[in-house]
Amino acid sequence: MTQNLSLPAPLPVVFLHDTVVLPGMVVPIELDDSSRAAIDAARLAHDGAQDDQPTRVLVAPRLEDRYATHGVVAVVDRVGRFAGGKPAAVLRAERRVAIGAGVTGPGAALWVEAEPVPAPVVTDEVRELAEHYRTLVVSILERREAWQVIDTVRRISDPDALADTSGWAPYLTEDQKRQVLETPDVAERLRLLVGWTRSYDTEDEVTSTISEEVREGLEKTQREFVLRQQLAAIRKELGEGEPDGSDDYRARVEAADLPEPVREAALREVDKLERSSDQNPEAGWIRTWLDTVLELPWNERTEDSHDVAAARAVLDADHHGLDEVKDRITEYLAVRARRAERGLEVVGGRGSGAVVLLAGPPGVGKTSLGESVARALGRKFVRVALGGVRDEAEVRGHRRTYVGALPGRIVRAIKEAGSMNPVVLLDEVDKVGADHRGDPAAALLEVLDPAQNHTFRDHYLELDLDLSDVLFIATANVVEQIPSALLDRMELVTIDGYTEDDKVAIARDFLVPRQLERAALTPEEVTVSEEALGELAANYTREAGVRQLERLLAKAFRKAATRLATGEAERVDVDLEALKDLVGRPRFTPDSHERTDVPGVATGLAVTGLGGDVLYVETSVAEGTAGLTVTGQLGDVMKESASIALSWVRAHAGELGLDPAALDRSIHVHFPAGSIPKDGPSAGVTMVTALVSLLTGRPVRSDVGMTGEVTLSGRVLPIGGVKQKLLAAQRAGLSTVYVPERNRPDLDDVPAELLAALDVRPVGRVTDILAEALEPAGASAGSTGSAVSAA
Structure with a gap:
């Protein structure tokens, strides 16, 4: 220029x-x-x-x-x-x-x-800036394939003229070009242009790469579309048809045995599938939904067995005892049989289903009982494990808008069963949790309500599903952990555990044959005596169920198989003498006489998640500031019971023959096994008895157990879990048990052999227990007036 x-x-x-x-x-x-x-x-x-x-x-x-x-x-x-x-x-x-x-x-x-304007001075820095700017401009022009413009730019040798070519740049704004015009210094002008052009070059390169990938993707999609169309034409000529096409789904929907509302909804989805292309992601979701709907047994039902006697025989053959549960199932079958005889509706309809909750400690046969019920009814059986479930969608299903959406476990159970009237076992319903994803227990309300589940709606299906003819059986260990609204929709049947005689019978009739088969043994090679089974049930296990008993039998049979395989013996007899070698020493022996041989210790009864158990209460008194210390990881209810017990003893010190000054010292009440949390309103009478025993120096009888809550007036309040506590008393070797008078009706549910083994005495006031449970004065070395001081 x-x-x-x-x-x-x-x-x-x-x-x-x-x-x-x-x-x-x-x-x-x-x-x-x-x-x-x-x-x-x-x-x-x-x-x-x-x-x-x-x-x-x-x-x-x-x-x-x-x-x-x-x-x-x-x-x-x-x-x-x-x-x-x-x-x-x-x-x-x-x-x-x-x-x-x-x-x-x-x-x-x-x-x-x-x-x-003065002529620019061309220095080495200016030439370097000019070459940098030329490189950036050429890079942009090459992506646009503007070869003639590239040649023109390369021929410009004057840095001043090269900088002013930016007036043609479409990526610079008017303000930027105005700034170039008003910058006479060529070096400063080139610095501005290099910065702006470098920024644009980076963005342009990314945009070009994305555009290229999109173009290649479109070309690939178009090529695949053409190939699919050609493939469809070839299949049509061959008469094969499209395996996954919408025409196939329409034919399947029209041929399927579906309720009319379901058929209409499925055909609407088929219409959407026909209007959408294969590249539309919604087409895959529609196909998955249609497959799920077509796989559900909308009108499939198995025929129930109405032979009540045969059904009861099946239940008796599979399980020992459990008469209450068997009676409930038998009643259900008897009602259905009579409705069928009189031509009344048996399947479907509002409220025709039954929801039974089997509650009890582990190992008593709750889960296996569900299989027996299904076999007795002639229905399909499906187990739904709910332990640890925290997502509401596991019950109600996911919305179809989510990637990887699936129907809920109830719908999947119906599909797995292949009929609309299976027996569905909701296992461990008390272990359902809740978090930010919802409350599955609340979602179960509609499933288990006989007045609502005839129109159950899964979020994935969005169709009414009739669950009224499904026999739901729920299981739980701890009823208190089940929300009250959910518990209200179920009929509670408790399975409290087995007596020692029951365990021996179960082991003889069920456990021994099963474990012999698993160990590949025959009754001719291994025999088990009744005395050995009784010893295992009495002194080797302390459980409400029979799982540990079965593990001990399996251990004995494994050792027996080893002896037979090594030639050490040709036959193994599992009797009392052989138990020590086969399963070890007894783990449990009655110890109440040892624990209560000193004043201040009483034996109570409690219920845990594993069944009934004995609960010892120990007390001591020491010189010091008057007060009450309670230890043993107790809840608020039991701490209050200890305070009530001490208050009652203080108020009735004269009647009990106690010196009131003996109570003005530091009194300590302790529940052993402090690592186990304890709470509940059933240890009041035990604490009163232990305190009176300590202060009078009269030990509590070693064969006595007691349960019940005490009031400030000395009344004994009713408690729960009477049967489980009596079973625990029998396992602990007790012979006399005091229960609240108002729990007398609960004794009707206790097995006759258990009542025959125990002397169960209902009492209305705590003084009745004190009069009978304490040893007479002077009956032991520790029962002296100085026993309190010694303590």
């Missing part, structure tokens, strides 16, 4: 609103009144000068807040009109100038002084 041309001064100004003109550019402009006046003034001045110089004007951007500081001197090459008829002119910019003060001149235009 030439910088030494003569510079006419002053020059008329052509202001441009939306275009920034840099040196070297040739641009057409639309002439408005202002720009026409400037060109006319320039022509008038040129005609008056009578020289051979072309007509020139000063072109500058029009700014809203200020006047431009720089512009370009441009030659007016041509004046005419655009194709649309609007007046126009072609300007060829020559050089950058600074805009000086305004002056007067011919015409109506604005005349200003055009001050020349």
Whole structure:
């Protein structure tokens, strides 16, 4: 670019609103009144000068807040009109100038002084910046395949001219181009352009890469579409048809045995599938939903067995005892049989189902009983494990909008059973949890409510599913952990555990044959005596169920198999003498006589998640500040019971023959096994008995156990779990048990052999227990008046 041309001064100004003109550019402009006046003034001045110089004007951007500081001197090459008829002119910019003060001149235009800009000094830094800028520009142009423009840019050797080519750059804003115009220093101008161009080059490269990937993806999709269409045509010619197409689903829906509302919903989904392409992700969701609906046994039902006697025989053959549960199932069958005989509706309908809750400690046969019920009814059996479930969607299903959505466990159980009237065992319903994903126990309310489950709606299916003819059997260890609303919808049947005689019978009839088969032994090779089974049940296990008993039998049979395999013996008899070698020493022996041989210790009874258990209460008294200390990891209820017990003893010290001063000392009540949490309203009478025993020096009879809560007036309040506590008393070797008088009706549910083995005495006041449970004064070495002081 030439910088030494003569510079006419002053020059008329052509202001441009939306275009920034840099040196070297040739641009057409639309002439408005202002720009026409400037060109006319320039022509008038040129005609008056009578020289051979072309007509020139000063072109500058029009700014809203200020006047431009720089512009370009441009030659007016041509004046005419655009194709649309609007007046126009072609300007060829020559050089950058600074805009000086305004002056007067011919015409109506604005005349200003055009001050020349010094020629740039080309240094090594300027050349390096120019090459960097050229590389960035060429990189952008190569992605656009603008090869002619690339050649032009490469031929420009002047850094000043190269920088001013940015006026053609479409990625620079008008403000950026205006800043380039107003920056006369070429080095600073190139720095600005390098920064802007580098930023755009990075974004443009990412955009180009994404566009290329999208283009390749579209080409691949289109190619696959064409190939699929060709494949469909080939299959049509071969008569094979489309295996997964919408036509196949329509035929399957029309041929399936579906209720009318379900058929209509399925056909609506088939219509959506036909309108959608294979590339639409919703097509996969629709196919999965249709497969699930078509696999459900909407109108499939198994025929129930109405032979009540045969069903009871099946239950008796599978389980020993459990008469209450067997009676409940037998009653259910008897009602259905009579309805069938009289032609009344047996399946479906509101509230025709039954929901039974089997509650009891582990190992008593709750889960296996569900299988026996299904076999007795002639129904399919499905087990749904609910232990640890915390997501409500596990019961109600996921919404179809979620990726990987599935129906809930109830729907999956129905699909697995293949009928609409299976026996569904909801195992461990008391171990259902709740968190931010919802409350599964609340979702079970509709499932287990006989008045609602005929229209159960799963979130995935969004269709009404009739569960009224499903026989739900729930199992639980601890009833108190089940929400009250859910418990209200179930019929509670408790399985409290087995007596020793029951365990021996179960082991003889069920456990021994099963474990012999698992150990590949025959009754001729291994025999088990009744005495050995009784010893295992009495002194090797302390459980409500029979799981540990079965493990001990399995251990004995494994050792017997080893002896037979090594030739050590040809036959193994499991009797009392052989138990020590086969399963070890007894783990449990009656110890109540040892624990209660000193004053201040009483034997109570409690219920845990594993069944009934004995609970010893120990007391001591020491000199010091009067007060009560209670230890043993107790809950608030038992701590209050200890305070009530001490208050009652203080209030009745005279009647008990106690010195009131003996109570004004530090009294300690302790429940051993302090690592086990304990709570519940059933240890009040035990603590009163232990305190009176301590303060009177009279030990508690070693064969006595007791349970019940005491009030400040000395009344004994009723408690729960009577049967489990009596079973625990029998296992612990007790012979006399005191229970609250108001629990007398609960004794009707206790097996006759258990009542025959125990002397169960209902009492109404705690004084009745004290009169009978304590040893007579002077009956032991410790029963002296000085026993309290010694303690």
